[in-house]
Amino acid sequence: MSFIQKSRAAAAGAAAGILFLGLATVPAQAEAEGQTNHITRFLQRAMNDARFQEVLDLAPPGSTQAMRLADVEEKMARTPSEYSRLFTAADPQPITQQPQLDVTVLELDKHGNPLASGTVLMSPQHPDGVAVPVDRNYRTNAVRWRQWDDNGWYANQGRGTIDIVPGREQAPIDFMSPYPASVLKLMVGFGVLRLVDKGTIALTDTYDYRPTENSSLCRGDTSNTVGNYLQASLTTSDNPATCALVKLLHDKGAVNELNQTFQSLGLETLQLKNTNPATGGRWSNPVTMTSLDTAKLLALVNGLPGKAWNAPDGTPVTSAVLSPASRQVFKVHLANQGWNDMLSTANRCDSPVPGIPHRVPSRWVGDDGTVTVAGNRFGRDVRPCDANAEVSFAHKTGWVSNSGADAGIVKSLPGKAGRHYIVVALTNLGTQYVDANRPPAEPGLFPMTFTEKLAGLGKAVDEYETDRWRRH
Template identity: 70%
Template sequence: MPIFRTRTSRRAGAALSAAAVLLCVATPPAQATADTGAVAAFLQAAMNEQRFEQVLDLAPPTSPQARALAGVVDKDAKTAADYARLFAAAADPKPIVQQPQLDVTVLELDRQGRPLSSGTVLMSPQYPQGIAVPVDRNFHTDQVRYRQWDDAGWYANQGKGTIDIVPGRENAPIDFMLPYPASVLKLMVTFGVLRLVDKGEIKLDDTYDYQPTTLSSLCGGPTSNTIGAYMDASITSSSNAGTCALVKLLHDRGAVDELNQTFQDLGLETMQLKNTNPANGGRWSNPVTMSSLDTAKLLALVNGVPGTAWTAPNGKPVTGEVLSAASRQVFKKLLDEQGFNDMLSTTNRCGSAYPTAGIPQRVNSRWVAADGTVTVEGNKFGKDVRPCNKQAQVTFGHKTGWVGNSGADAGIVKSLPGKAGRHYVVVAITNLGTQYVDANRPATEPGTYPVAFTEKLAKLGSAIDRYETTWYARRNAN
């Protein structure tokens, strides 16, 4: 891809100072810390510092590229190569027309995994300098009117959606259209399948014959494999075909509606695996929704929480036992072996001048060849990651996702033995997918996997990790 350069005027007004930021923290009294509210103030300032409004758009609203992307039924069906070909013709990219849509949460944990405090910041054309989300002691908010993503509506309606996700929020003071979560939706699917395992309805070593009654470009044709193998492919190499098989399995078992209700019962009201196709497990589109706050809370449960994590809106306590210890272990292992480390972390591109280094994670040895390069199911990153693995500070058990107008990363960060301590969940869900690039982005090296995200997201990941390292040291010194 050619290098594009532009001059973008700086946004009027500096980022709000930490003192002016609306703070949002939930801290159970027994776990009270001296840092109440600090993460929200930091996060808002850090997001402003990145100046996301400076990215360039490879598919401006009236371009042929935009028309080619309009009305897509399966939003994840295009491959990296498909997007590269589509955007190669974008000889004159334009600055993004308005402030991008970002939904970012940091959930701070103690050594045992108990949530201590959180910060969620939303950024959009309505909130160009970001706005922090107030949450209660249960890490829950009723202060946001969450709307479903609308591809055309983001341009036409100043980032405002028209379809409400959570009923009864029409008068909430904050109005925000959630970006489509892309392949991060696979976290919901994996959770649903493991719930069936825990109920004894299926086993991971059971063979599932995937027999779609209609075909889609997203899902492909019939296959047969163990449920565990489909799940592994879904998370570690982001296999769409494997995920389609699992979604169809959930439909076959009549478990999709129950899964959506379970999310409601856990207080994760924005998490909805809706409108998928029971015939083939496809049709991943805008009715599939996840907020960064609810996704972070789900990952906290996967990570493991001793005792009560929070109380749901229905008054029932929520514990880590929503999944068995065995299922949590399976889930965490898959996240640790996820291969696409290229959004909030960029270790797959170790040593590159671009993109910059993000969260300093270790790449799982599963994907590292004898020469130190990473290849994930034929997708070659081409950089020797051994120097970065040697200097790594953390494990980052996470899942990334992207389409043209969505970029997402969600995971659990833990310090490696002997390294500076930190333990937190970070989730970023944005509309900054492969459609948006930096002015200084170099051409893709032949034969390698193209950079899918603006490096501003990696810079944000790095800033969050530095902050959390300091926070953890200060808290545990007391």
């Protein structure tokens, strides 16, 4: 019996007990409203069916690659080509323990109102997944959220040591939240657009980015409009542009206020902490997000006519946290996402494991039908898949070696089968984890970044939500 099989068997009883204790804390009305039943049961099955424990590790503990990937201050400074060179001589080995996953599906009606949600966590302590109970405000007190620890994931078998939300010592579920990678740019975009709505800045303003320290992530001086920085941050995931926006938030004294805003909205795990005011960089483990709170943030960005939920102080939370104009800017940029290669595979039309069936924005598609994003060529004619696309997917992806993330809003295209939902997946399955049958990298083309098991999960979620919409 393998290490993972033994861990799964040993943890099964404990996971079941934790699940029971967690569900017992949920108000009867929330259970009756379906907030802890059908989606979580589906997600738990789908995540187990994906068999994430079968991925291979390109940087197993003790390897040269692992030592070169040791925890660094600028977690996202490496480029895809640098990762490719790092792993060229790798000897892939089976992953030593169950991967860490945090997945949420938030169902919406046609107006954007939340209907029900499901969140499932998977880790070495919960190898079969554990459902997270939520109340009628889509909040949970049943999880002791811990900050990601690069080295501790191996050394402590997936257990974290630093609390994200205080006062959860007695929570029945203990979970180390995966680092969000570039999905953190959703928090940055929200903060910038809040400043726009206040009149503090305008998207047309020119911002002269002048870092007072060196940063391998942020690079050197630039000048551009706030709107152009925001577009680059959200559509091509441009790190220097995002550094400029984070520094702008610091310049305006808005970072602490942004974190407090997340707290007041009931999004306690969204924290843009420990970034460097001198550069806008230093995106490291104190920057935290969970899939449930990220899904709720996207529900506000998506928009809805009335109350989304009540804040911790009882105040109704609505999509008025951003103006209609700012929400539209946000959604347009997410809909123009260039990186469609995690929960979706739209940039690779011939992928043997298709993901969420959406269309690649035309701005990235050349005359030959192939996709190029920020100079990175995918080399596949996507026009056949675009012709058969069924949904729009306004989303943001992110990756580093030990983080793979995707978060977005799915809505059916006109004439296609109905569905409307938000899906967020935060995992430790970044560039260092591959499938056993992954084809070799093709010269001159962007390397495959994620395990295809994540795309398979995206497709399973979409099929489930399509069937739910049809039956209801």
